[in-house]
Amino acid sequence: MTAIAPSESTKLRAQTPGSMALKRFLRHRLAVVGLVLLGVIVLLVIFGPLIARFGPDEIDLLARNQPPGGAHWLGTDPTGRDILARTLSAGRVSLMVGLFSTLISVVIGTTLGALAGYFGGWVDNVIMRFVDVVMTFPSIVVLLTLAAIVGPGIDKTIIIIGVLGWPLAARLVRAKLLSVRELDFISAATALGANDRRILLRHALPNVIDVLVVFVSLGVASGILTEAGLSFLGLGVQPPQASWGNLLSSAREINILESYVWQWMPAGLLIILTVLATNFLGDGLRDALDPKAKQ
Amino acid sequence: MGLYTLRRLLVSIPLLLVISAVVFTLLQFTPGDPLDAYIPPDQVLSAQQREILKIDLGLDQSKPVQYFKWLGRAVQGDLGYRIKNGQPVLAELGRRLPPTLLLMGLGMTVGVVLGIFFGIIAAVKRYTLLDNTLTFLAFLGISTPAFLAGLLGMYVFALKLGWFPAGGYQTPGQGGVLDILRHLILPAIILSVTYIAILMRYTRSSVLEVLFQDYVRTASAKGVRSYRVIAKHVLRNALIPVVTVIGANIANLIGGAVFLESIFSWPGTGQLYLDAIDSRDYPMIMGTTLILAIIILLANLITDLLYGLIDPRIRFS
Numbered sequence: 001m002t003a004i005a006p007s008e009s010t011k012l013r014a015q016t017p018g019s020m021a022l023k024r025f026l027r028h029r030l031a032v033v034g035l036v037l038l039g040v041i042v043l044l045v046i047f048g049p050l051i052a053r054f055g056p057d058e059i060d061l062l063a064r065n066q067p068p069g070g071a072h073w074l075g076t077d078p079t080g081r082d083i084l085a086r087t088l089s090a091g092r093v094s095l096m097v098g099l100f101s102t103l104i105s106v107v108i109g110t111t112l113g114a115l116a117g118y119f120g121g122w123v124d125n126v127i128m129r130f131v132d133v134v135m136t137f138p139s140i141v142v143l144l145t146l147a148a149i150v151g152p153g154i155d156k157t158i159i160i161i162g163v164l165g166w167p168l169a170a171r172l173v174r175a176k177l178l179s180v181r182e183l184d185f186i187s188a189a190t191a192l193g194a195n196d197r198r199i200l201l202r203h204a205l206p207n208v209i210d211v212l213v214v215f216v217s218l219g220v221a222s223g224i225l226t227e228a229g230l231s232f233l234g235l236g237v238q239p240p241q242a243s244w245g246n247l248l249s250s251a252r253e254i255n256i257l258e259s260y261v262w263q264w265m266p267a268g269l270l271i272i273l274t275v276l277a278t279n280f281l282g283d284g285l286r287d288a289l290d291p292k293a294k295q
Numbered sequence: 296m297g298l299y300t301l302r303r304l305l306v307s308i309p310l311l312l313v314i315s316a317v318v319f320t321l322l323q324f325t326p327g328d329p330l331d332a333y334i335p336p337d338q339v340l341s342a343q344q345r346e347i348l349k350i351d352l353g354l355d356q357s358k359p360v361q362y363f364k365w366l367g368r369a370v371q372g373d374l375g376y377r378i379k380n381g382q383p384v385l386a387e388l389g390r391r392l393p394p395t396l397l398l399m400g401l402g403m404t405v406g407v408v409l410g411i412f413f414g415i416i417a418a419v420k421r422y423t424l425l426d427n428t429l430t431f432l433a434f435l436g437i438s439t440p441a442f443l444a445g446l447l448g449m450y451v452f453a454l455k456l457g458w459f460p461a462g463g464y465q466t467p468g469q470g471g472v473l474d475i476l477r478h479l480i481l482p483a484i485i486l487s488v489t490y491i492a493i494l495m496r497y498t499r500s501s502v503l504e505v506l507f508q509d510y511v512r513t514a515s516a517k518g519v520r521s522y523r524v525i526a527k528h529v530l531r532n533a534l535i536p537v538v539t540v541i542g543a544n545i546a547n548l549i550g551g552a553v554f555l556e557s558i559f560s561w562p563g564t565g566q567l568y569l570d571a572i573d574s575r576d577y578p579m580i581m582g583t584t585l586i587l588a589i590i591i592l593l594a595n596l597i598t599d600l601l602y603g604l605i606d607p608r609i610r611f612s
Contacts, residue, residue: 133310136310136592136595137314137317138549138587138588138591139546140546140547140549140550140553141546141549141584141587141588141591142317142584144568144572145321145580145581145584146321147572148572148580149321149324149325221438225440228440228442228443229440229441229442229550229554232442232554233554233557233569233572234573235572248442248443248446251446252557252558254454254461257446257449257450257454258450258454261450268443268446268447271439271440271443272435272438272439272443275437275438275439276435276438279434279437279438280434
């Protein structure tokens with residue numbers, strides 16, 4: 001039996017969980033499409049000021065309500081501002097609100113969920129009762145009422161949406177932690193004398209990241225939708241600052257809805273595309289990172 | 296079943312109290328003198344009369360006492376008066392609730408029926424073009440916020456195609472059931488889109504799970520025709536988790552109704568709510584919040600009870 005010297009073609013490639021997950025992800029055509037689509041939208045939105053030839057707040061009363069074509073690629077609004085510029089600038093705002101509100105939900109939810117999942121006992125009971133109550137509460141109603149009392153504005157909107165989203169994150173983190181804490185390496189760490197804080201931060205929580213990644217992707221989608229809804233009603237982002245929601249609110253008037261389609265449709269289409277992309281992405285991520293999880 | 300019902304009812308009561316407490320707490324943060332909410336605007340009271348009213352309403356006492364007095368008044372139907380036009384809050388709500396219930400009822404019925412129907416088709420014909428198309432449409436449905444669907448729907452079907460009136464409850468000067476129905480159909484269908492999208496996916500996966508169970512195979516092997524197999528064996532079991540999904544999304548339905556009522560000028564509770572928010576009419580806002588929360592709580596309770604009815608295993612958990 002001749003020994004075969006290892007060469008490039010016969011060397012075994014180590015399969016890390018990361019690369020396996022990546023392979024599973026890439027098999028999902030829709031998820032890849034979602035990722036690409038989202039990437040395109042994010043790039044468009046970030047480089048908006050370079051793409052659009054006008055500023056989002058440049059008023060030009062001589063060019064009011066122009067349909068698409070000519071200098072203004074997507075037309076103008078009632079004060080002559082370029083729709084393309086406004087829509088892209090609005091995208092920045094909407095995406096930011098979606099992202100940061102989800103981050104708030106993640107921070108609060110992970111903290112509470114980790115405490116509940118890791119320590120169990122009465123801590124778990126108290127926290128989960130709290131989560132149940134907050135989850136049962138109809139979020140739309142609370143959302144609108146809070147927004148009415150607290151007032152509009154980007155920061156307040158981010159906080160309100162974030163504060164309403166944490167219960168789901170807490171539940172997901174807790175569930176994951178309940179299974180993680182039974183694993184051997186946790187017992188090993190305890191046996192070696194690690195205190196609770198070290199175990200949580202260094203060993204348990206890093207394993208929760210896959211659940212959180214899925215949550216973030218779906219949470220951003222949900223945050224964008226919620227911001228759009230609030231701004232549409234006048235409670236979220238205020239003009240002149242554009243957001244996809246308040247660009248759509250101009251369509252509340254029937255004559256704008258009917259006659260000036262270009263003023264609101266781009267924002268609407270972008271919302272649908274972004275949320276669709278994020279949903280595909282989130283679905284793909286969920287299947288890639290945790291194939292055992294049932295739909 | 297009786298014990299299960301009792302348990303669910305008992306759990307609902309503290310929840311109701313918590314909701315009322317939250318509403319009351321939010322009420323404390325609204326600007327304005329809470330006393331003014333209980334004075335009909337056509338009456339002007341002297342300072343002394345205001346003092347007397349204040350003591351009578353319990354507003355000079357501690358917050359917990361105030362809460363109970365407020366609760367007592369609310370239960371008797373006294374939610375104060377609107378700042379805007381001085382009408383009693385509960386009366387306004389009473390007027391606006393039926394159209395909303397109509398809209399939600401039709402929307403939910405259409406949504407549930409079509410959602411389950413398409414879900415079954417997608418499951419039975421899985422991986423075919425039909426299934427993929429339906430799944431994609433379902434994704435589209437979840438990705439579109441209610442108000443956007445409403446705007447698009449109104450644009451395409453009412454303004455451009457002219458199939459339906461562009462909003463309102465009835466044509467001025469006409470009226471009658473058929474006319475109202477014409478105005479109801481478009482917003483109701485758009486409202487149902489959310490349910491159709493969500494239910495389609497859940498029904499599909501639930502039916503798929505059941506389709507490969509042994510008892511289905513047995514029925515099929517015994518010679519029961521496909522259609523009967525689906526209707527009698529598969530559906531009854533597959534629909535169990537679907538009922539929960541229906542209940543869980545009722546809050547979404549109400550949210551959607553709020554937006555759609557605004558877009559289609561449908562004179563319901565949602566429109567009332569938004570109007571109150573616009574004019575910072577806090578007694579109205581709080582009253583509506585309380586009523587909406589109670590409705591959602593009731594809906595969840597009914598869903599739980601239905602779930603217990605359909606799936607006997609739940610009653611003993």
